[in-house]
Amino acid sequence: MNMETSFGGDPAEYVALDEARSRRKRILIIVAVLVAVVAAFVAWKVVHKAPPAAATDTSPSVTVIVPGRHSVTAEIPAVGNIGARRDMPVGVAGEGGVVRAVLVEPGTWVAAGQVLATVDRSVQVQQAASLAASINQARADALLAKSNLDRAKALVSRGFVSKADVDTKQAALDGANARVAVAQAQYKQQQALIGRLDIRSPTRGLVLTRAIEAGQIVGGGSGALFRIAADGKMELQARLAEGDLARVRVGAPATVTPVGTTLKIVGTIWQVSPVIDPASRQGTVRIELPYNPALRPGGFAAAEIGGGRGDVPLLPESAVLSDSKGNFVYLVGPDNKVRRRDVKIGDVDDRGVSVLSGLTGSERVVASAGAFLNEGDKVKPSLQPSPR
CATH class of the missing domain: 2.40.420.20 (conserved putative lor/sdh protein from methanococcus maripaludis s2 fold)
Structure with a gap:
């Protein structure tokens, strides 16, 4: 018994069925090929995987x-x-006494030797006058001694005066001349003492301070009465670290x-x-x-x-x-x-x-x-x- 007799269908239907089966078979083959291609690409990517990108710095x-x-x-x-720069203290050089006048103020420019203040000298002036009189007396004695010597020398040749008398009168003249010299020296000493009663500037400069007033009694222990900047020059005393000082x-x-x-x-x-x-x-x-x-x-x-x-x-x-x-x-x-x-x-x-x-x-x-x-x-x- 054949198929046609057993199914009893139309032969055209069998032809359509065969074509459908062929199309399905081709589709399955295409799908299988695509799956294989995709799998191969994935495998290649896995094998040739790129190294990870470096972390961003x-x-x-x-x-x-x-x-x-x-x-x-x-x-x-x-x-x-x-x-x-040079701070000059000025005090009393002499014996001192009562201040009669102060002649400068702080800020005044002074010359070397200029009088800054004066001290009373009335007693010292009288002593100087006495010494001046002593000089005149000594000179008079010297003149008398010289006259006596000259007369003795004139008479010694006549035998009225001995040689010993002449020597005595010569000694008297020498002594008188010596007393004149002593009196002159004492007078000059007194004049120097009077001069030291003036308080003077030791240098040219600028008066910085004054510690003296008229009527004040001053002496050797009075300390600095004036301070003077020599030539008016100043200075800065700067403190530096050890390392800077060496430079x-x-x-x-x-x-x-x-x-x-x-x-x-x-x-x-x-x-x-x-x-x-x-x-x-x-x-x-x-x-x-x-x-x-x-x-x-x-x-x-x-x-x-x-x-x-x-x-x-x-x-x-x-x-x-x-x-x-x-x-x-x-x-x-x-x-x-x-x-x-x-x-x-x-x-x-x-x-x-x-x-x-x-x-x-x-x-x-x-x-x-x-x-x-x-x-x-x-x-x-x-x-x-x-x-x-």
Whole structure:
């Protein structure tokens, strides 16, 4: 029995059924091929997987500078007290007595030997007059002795006077002449004592203080009655640290500004202390100054002292920061991490800030943006040329 007889259907239906089966078979083959292609692509991606991307570096970029060392003229700041370069105390040179007149006031310019005050001399003048009379008496005695000697010499040849008498009269004349000389010396001594009753200036200069009044009794124990600045010259006694003291020399220039003024008075160092105070580790530099009314002994002033030329690191002003501990900079180490370094700065000029201590010049210093950094931060440094 055949299929047609057993199913009893139309032959066209069998043809349509075969075509449907063929289409399904082709679709399945296409799907299988696509699945195989996708699987192969996935396998290739797995085998050739790209390495993971590097983590993004979020470190800030900063500009750094290697300052090196440059020749600069160092200025050392200092403060101190003003005083007379040579403060001359003037007292009583003679025996003293009652002051009759005071002839000068503080601020007066005086010449060497000028009378500052006079002391009563009425007693001494009378003593001088007595000594002057003694001179005249001694001279009269000397004239009489000479006349006697001359007569004796005229008579000795006639035998009326012996040679011994002549010798006696010669001795009398010599004694009389000696008494004249003694009287003259005593008179000159008294005149010198009278002259010492005048209180005189020992030098040309400016009267600073007066401690004497008319009617006052003065003597050798009265102390200084006047103080005079010799030639009117003043000085600033500035205190410097041990390290700064070693950098200054006699003859170096200095500019002094008295407190309360804007004056710039140019002076010269004339003495550098040979010793250091063991307690404060400081020494004194004495700066000679010309006369100026603004320079008052006992006053206070600031100074800028020329410390000569030296080789120091130079930094831009933006590189130097400050806080309650003082001035500092940020350095970038080999690991590109920021570290703080305290520094001492000097002068500022058009090239930058000179660093007196704290740097050797070979470090990498953050040139700017240091205020936004903290110690230990990691950065990406970019080198900037140093100032010239």
